[in-house]
Amino acid sequence: MKAARYYDRGDIRIEDIAEPEVEPGTVGIDVAFCGICGTDLHEYLDGPIFVPAHGHPHPISGEDAPVTLGHEMSGVVYAVGEGVSDLSVGDHVVVEPYIIRDDVDTSENNPAYHLSPDMNFIGLAGRGGGLAEKIVVERRWVHPIGSDIPLDQAALIEPLSVGYHAYKRSGGKAGDFALITGAGPIGLLTAAVLKAEGITVAISEPSELRRDKALETGVADHVFDPRETDVVAKVKELTDGVGPDIGFECTSVQPALDTLFDAIKPTGVIVVVSIWGKPGSLDMQKLVLKEVDLRGTIGYVNSHPDTIALVQSGKVDLAPFITDKIALDDLIGKGFDTLINRNETAVKILVDPKA
Numbered sequence: 001m002k003a004a005r006y007y008d009r010g011d012i013r014i015e016d017i018a019e020p021e022v023e024p025g026t027v028g029i030d031v032a033f034c035g036i037c038g039t040d041l042h043e044y045l046d047g048p049i050f051v052p053a054h055g056h057p058h059p060i061s062g063e064d065a066p067v068t069l070g071h072e073m074s075g076v077v078y079a080v081g082e083g084v085s086d087l088s089v090g091d092h093v094v095v096e097p098y099i100i101r102d103d104v105d106t107s108e109n110n111p112a113y114h115l116s117p118d119m120n121f122i123g124l125a126g127r128g129g130g131l132a133e134k135i136v137v138e139r140r141w142v143h144p145i146g147s148d149i150p151l152d153q154a155a156l157i158e159p160l161s162v163g164y165h166a167y168k169r170s171g172g173k174a175g176d177f178a179l180i181t182g183a184g185p186i187g188l189l190t191a192a193v194l195k196a197e198g199i200t201v202a203i204s205e206p207s208e209l210r211r212d213k214a215l216e217t218g219v220a221d222h223v224f225d226p227r228e229t230d231v232v233a234k235v236k237e238l239t240d241g242v243g244p245d246i247g248f249e250c251t252s253v254q255p256a257l258d259t260l261f262d263a264i265k266p267t268g269v270i271v272v273v274s275i276w277g278k279p280g281s282l283d284m285q286k287l288v289l290k291e292v293d294l295r296g297t298i299g300y301v302n303s304h305p306d307t308i309a310l311v312q313s314g315k316v317d318l319a320p321f322i323t324d325k326i327a328l329d330d331l332i333g334k335g336f337d338t339l340i341n342r343n344e345t346a347v348k349i350l351v352d353p354k355a
Contacts, residue, residue: 002353003132004331005066008054009047012069012336014329020128020136027087027142028079029095032151033325033350034130035072035159036335038184039275043069043124044336046277050124059118060099063126070351071097071123073130074145074154084139092149094157095130096141096304097122106140114301121299130155131328133353143304149311152325153318155350156189160316161307163190165300166248166273167197174198176245179235179263181256183210183223185348186273188321190248191219193307196315199246202238204231204259207344217320226255232263244268252276261286269293323347327355 003017022028043051052058054065077091087093098113099120100106106113113119123129128136145154163186172178176199180187183205191201191214202222203214214220222238224231236243243265249257252274260270261283270292287294300307310316323346326334335349 001133002328003068003129004070004328006043006051006069007066010044012044012332014331019134022079022081022136024082025084026081026136026138027077027084028134028136029075029093030078030134031073031075031130031132031353033074033155033352034070035155036339036349036351037072037159038186039124040069041336041339042275042277045340050120052125058120058125060101060120061126067126068129068132069123070130070132071121072155072158073135074151087142087144092145092147092151092154093142094145094154094304095122095137096143096300097158098141099125099127108302111301114299131331131351131353143308145308146312152322152350156318156321156348157304157307157311159185160189160193160318161300161303162186162273163193164307165303166190166271166297167193169295169297170246170269170271172197172199172246176200177239178202178246178248179204179244179260180248180250181259182251182274183207183214184250185321187248187250188214188219188347190250190273192316193310195219196310202235202244204256209344210347213320213347226259231259235263246271248273250274254280261292264290264292266290269295271295271297273297321348322350324349326351328353
């Protein structure tokens, strides 16, 4: 089968590899679509980060580069292993793509399984990936979605879960005012969750296409171009001079983080959602004198069922965020190159591994 294999920074190859074997307790999935994530781009430009470098196997998966990429996937079950009785061939599913030690409690009783030692991600640290025709995944990480969510839209449930977990980390509630810096896929999907939860959303974003997308999808109430607008002054004007209750950094760009610290209200919460490929800086006086609560967030934890329910209920419409679908052979030329060098022209690009 065809798969996108990550060898090293700037080196991803489309190769033929053996199909994975369905073992007891696992589920075989025909991949329908897989999204290109910002994390994949970071690996390509700055990595290896999550990918274990060649010669340095991951302590859980035992794999090192080359590995198959892709963790934002949807698909159809083609086989179930011995002991799997609650899924059937033909079921539509998505994957919560974690690699976690077998002795870690990954039930609802553990709200921090995603922070366990050596945690990593399917499609980054091994165990197959969504940028391939098939994948085999442990039953624990497979979530049925029913037949009402189209499979292309379902590929966005993984990044939507990132936004949902970021919302939960913020402590936000209906009636709050939120400022998001960055209207890339994660920024827009975080905004979609916030709007579904009754929060007023403002977004700062230089790309015209992404600003338009935020407005036409209805996930933002206010959208600003930071090159032309004093975002801090605007959001304070909208909040009677107080500032946003919560802020979400979704760019990994220093000026965006600085904007949030200037804008956020005293005692406000800032959640850093993006993966930074290099160290950022922090004005500690602003943190201290405003009693700002700065929080990190990574992935999701028991978030997929609630996120799927948001989509099934119609509170979140994922279709408008898909701006292109490409074949696996076009991954670099039409996918990575577009998102790296012309990211103002695209939001979420999906890959069809069988196209």
